[in-house]
Amino acid sequence: MPILEKAMWKVLGSWVNRYFGEEEAVLLAILLVVALIVVVTMGEIVAPFIAALIFAFLLQGGVNRLAKWRVPRLVAVTLVFLFFVGVFLAILIIVFPLVGRQTANLAGEVPAMVKHWQSVLLLLPDQYPHLISEAQLKDLLSQASREVGGMAERLVSFSVSTFPSVVAMMVYLVLVPLLVFFMLKDKDELLEILSTLLPHERPVMWQIWHEMNVQMANYVRGKAIEILAVGSASYIAFLIMGLNYAALLALLVGLSVVIPYIGAVVVTIPVTVVAYFQWGWGGDLFWLVIVYGVIQGLDGNVLVPLLFSEAVNLHPIAIILAVLFFGGLWGFWGVFFAIPLATLVKALYNAWPRTDSGVSVSE
Numbered sequence: 300m301p302i303l304e305k306a307m308w309k310v311l312g313s314w315v316n317r318y319f320g321e322e323e324a325v326l327l328a329i330l331l332v333v334a335l336i337v338v339v340t341m342g343e344i345v346a347p348f349i350a351a352l353i354f355a356f357l358l359q360g361g362v363n364r365l366a367k368w369r370v371p372r373l374v375a376v377t378l379v380f381l382f383f384v385g386v387f388l389a390i391l392i393i394v395f396p397l398v399g400r401q402t403a404n405l406a407g408e409v410p411a412m413v414k415h416w417q418s419v420l421l422l423l424p425d426q427y428p429h430l431i432s433e434a435q436l437k438d439l440l441s442q443a444s445r446e447v448g449g450m451a452e453r454l455v456s457f458s459v460s461t462f463p464s465v466v467a468m469m470v471y472l473v474l475v476p477l478l479v480f481f482m483l484k485d486k487d488e489l490l491e492i493l494s495t496l497l498p499h500e501r502p503v504m505w506q507i508w509h510e511m512n513v514q515m516a517n518y519v520r521g522k523a524i525e526i527l528a529v530g531s532a533s534y535i536a537f538l539i540m541g542l543n544y545a546a547l548l549a550l551l552v553g554l555s556v557v558i559p560y561i562g563a564v565v566v567t568i569p570v571t572v573v574a575y576f577q578w579g580w581g582g583d584l585f586w587l588v589i590v591y592g593v594i595q596g597l598d599g600n601v602l603v604p605l606l607f608s609e610a611v612n613l614h615p616i617a618i619i620l621a622v623l624f625f626g627g628l629w630g631f632w633g634v635f636f637a638i639p640l641a642t643l644v645k646a647l648y649n650a651w652p653r654t655d656s657g658v659s660v661s662e
Contacts, residue, residue, distance in 0.1 A: 351478030356519045376483045401547040518639045521606035526553045536590050557635050
């Protein structure tokens with residue numbers, strides 16, 4: 300037993316010496332643990348900072364473009380920031396009220412949809428008596444009615460408790476733009492202050508920083524453009540075809556691109572359900588499915604390769620696991636950044652300093 304315990308300690312010591320034998324590796328591990336603890340335990344507090352950092356990533360490309368045209372940096376930052384505020388106010392004043400009205404109208408039609416499906420389901424015992432009985436169907440419908448009632452109660456309680464969140468949102472509407480402006484304006488100074496807290500010799504950190512800075516910025520800007528392009532194309536198509544709740548459904552379709560492989564399939568359900576209740580089975584529904592499929596096909600085969608020219612070398616299983624893990628930790632933003640965060644984990648693994656300890660278990 301002592302020999303086995305000694306061998307285990309030698310293996311553990313060899314592993315620690317190999318992966319944490321350098322000062323930079325230890326410091327990097329501490330920084331990662333501290334960052335994870337802060338985000339998990341103080342996510343709501345640092346949410347404005349994270350949101351501002353995301354918007355700063357989005358806008359930095361415009362500042363760099365204007366700087367290449369010899370526009371003074373302060374003027375470039377001001378112009379890009381004013382553009383950001385204008386778009387933000389347009390979304391707040393135009394898009395949100397429209398989507399809110401359509402959401403309320405759709406919620407008002409849900410009882411009629413439920414009654415329609417109940418009438419359809421009540422025919423099943425007569426058509427397929429060997430599959431389901433009338434008693435089983437009644438139990439199923441009563442359980443579904445209880446679930447719908449519970450959802451309605453949760454919706455009412457949510458609407459009553461939204462006042463604190465509205466107050467917090469008003470604070471964010473002022474705080475986030477200010478943070479974005481100063482992040483853009485004082486980018487170099489902030490990075491210099493951050494660099495003074497790190498050791499002078501940090502080749503691994505520099506390698507990871509340069510790789511992830513480019514990938515993260517390109518991914519965030521590309522994903523924002525993809526959401527805007529897919530959502531706008533869907534809205535125009537739904538509007539031309541006369542589909543109800545076009546703005547709400549187009550918003551869902553645009554946001555669905557955030558979740559790879561799964562989002563498009565999930566959003567297909569509300570689009571087809573709304574189209575079915577509006578038109579029924581027929582040519583209109585058929586053409587809507589074709590148009591929706593064309594939009595998804597162009598997104599996956601044309602838009603994504605153009606926006607993300609540097610392919611992310613991750614297996615689909617790794618991407619899905621990253622979406623589940625980071626989405627469970629940070630909600631929407633975790634899903635949004637699942638791919639770059641998974642790429643960061645891979646970059647950390649590849650660049651992590653390793654020391655050959657030369658320790659043998661048989662010694």
